Amino acid sequence: MKTSRVLAWFGFGGALLAPALAFAADPPPAEPPAVPPPPSGAAPAATPAPAAAPSAATAPASPPPASPLLGKIDLSMPPAAPSTPRTYHMHDGFYLRGAVSIGSLGATLDDNSSYSLKGSGASLGFDLMVGGSPSVGVAVGGALILEGTASVSFDRGSTHAVDRSLSLAIIGPFIDGFPTPSRGWHFGGTVGLARLSVGSVSADQLNHTNGLGGAFWLGNDLWVADDWSVGPLLKFTGALTRASSPDVSASSFSISIGFTGLFH
Numbered sequence: 001m002k003t004s005r006v007l008a009w010f011g012f013g014g015a016l017l018a019p020a021l022a023f024a025a026d027p028p029p030a031e032p033p034a035v036p037p038p039p040s041g042a043a044p045a046a047t048p049a050p051a052a053a054p055s056a057a058t059a060p061a062s063p064p065p066a067s068p069l070l071g072k073i074d075l076s077m078p079p080a081a082p083s084t085p086r087t088y089h090m091h092d093g094f095y096l097r098g099a100v101s102i103g104s105l106g107a108t109l110d111d112n113s114s115y116s117l118k119g120s121g122a123s124l125g126f127d128l129m130v131g132g133s134p135s136v137g138v139a140v141g142g143a144l145i146l147e148g149t150a151s152v153s154f155d156r157g158s159t160h161a162v163d164r165s166l167s168l169a170i171i172g173p174f175i176d177g178f179p180t181p182s183r184g185w186h187f188g189g190t191v192g193l194a195r196l197s198v199g200s201v202s203a204d205q206l207n208h209t210n211g212l213g214g215a216f217w218l219g220n221d222l223w224v225a226d227d228w229s230v231g232p233l234l235k236f237t238g239a240l241t242r243a244s245s246p247d248v249s250a251s252s253f254s255i256s257i258g259f260t261g262l263f264h
Contacts, residue, residue: 089223091178091186091264095132095139099233101125101258105149107166107196109206110249117161119154123147125235125256129174137181139264143174143190145215147237147254165199168239168252170213184221184229190214194239196250206243209250213239221262233260 106120124147131141148167155161172192179185194213198206215237221229237254 089182089226090136091139091181092133092136093227093264095130095141095176096263097127097129097176097260099125099127099235099258099260101127101147101233101235101256103147103235103254103256105147105152105166105168105252105254107152107198107250107252109154109198111206112247113156115157117154117156119152119164119166121149121152121166123149123254123256125237125254125258127235127258127260129176131174133264137178139176139188141174143170143172143192143215145170145190145213145237147256165197166252167197168194168213168237168254169197170194170215170237170239172214184223184231185219186221187216187218189216194241196239196241196252198250206246206248209241209243209248211239211241211250213237213241213252219260221260227263229262229264231260231262233258 101124103123103125104120105123106118109117111117126146127143129141129143131139133139146167146169148165150165151163152166153160153163170190170192172190174188174190176186176188191212191214193210195208195210197208215235217233217235219231219233221231223229235256235258237252237256239252240250241252242249
């Protein structure tokens with residue numbers, strides 16, 4: 001019994017050792033054959049040439065340069081067209097004004113008596129101005145101012161002395177300005193030579209006195225055509241004159257309102 005168990009264990013151990021003994025009994029693998037060296041006279045193998053660089057025709061195109069305005073807002077603007085000066089309803093160029101007015105003309109005549117002669121009366125006036133504009137909104141030229149009344153009652157002190165006709169004429173340069181050249185409000189004036197004419201009587205034979213005079217006006221002209229305008233005019237006129245034979249000095253003053261027409 002014991003002998004059979006011993007034999008069984010030897011059989012089991014031999015089965016386990018059989019593969020190991022078979023592996024140990026196999027011969028080692030053969031080494032690969034050695035490559036023989038090249039003959040001494042043979043040239044070395046040629047080294048492969050590097051690949052040629054791609055030609056310019058086949059080279060990929062470089063990307064376009066980035067725009068300096070890429071990612072920015074372009075605020076540039078084209079240059080403005082040259083401006084054209086306005087000529088329609090604009091006060092410039094040739095100037096021609098005529099006016100008719102009504103008002104009151106008064107005068108004081110000093111003939112070296114105790115009392116001067118003083119009187120006034122309703123008057124009718126006419127103005128003519130011709131000139132041009134050195135700049136837009138300004139006119140200069142020559143003016144003729146006429147004002148007269150058919151009869152003035154002159155008093156000496158508190159006593160009625162005489163009735164006489166009276167007229168005043170002023171001629172000289174003028175200036176007229178328009179604060180807004182496209183609108184009608186304007187003001188101006190003139191200073192020049194003046195003559196005050198008085199109806200003569202047999203007592204003194206006084207006809208006229210000469211001196212200096214001037215006028216100032218303010219008005220508003222309303223456009224009725226491209227260059228024509230009309231409107232009211234308020235005018236103040238005065239003069240200081242003198243006569244030598246007889247010896248008389250005179251001062252005159254008038255205020256009037258008129259209607260004026262203008263080409264300008």
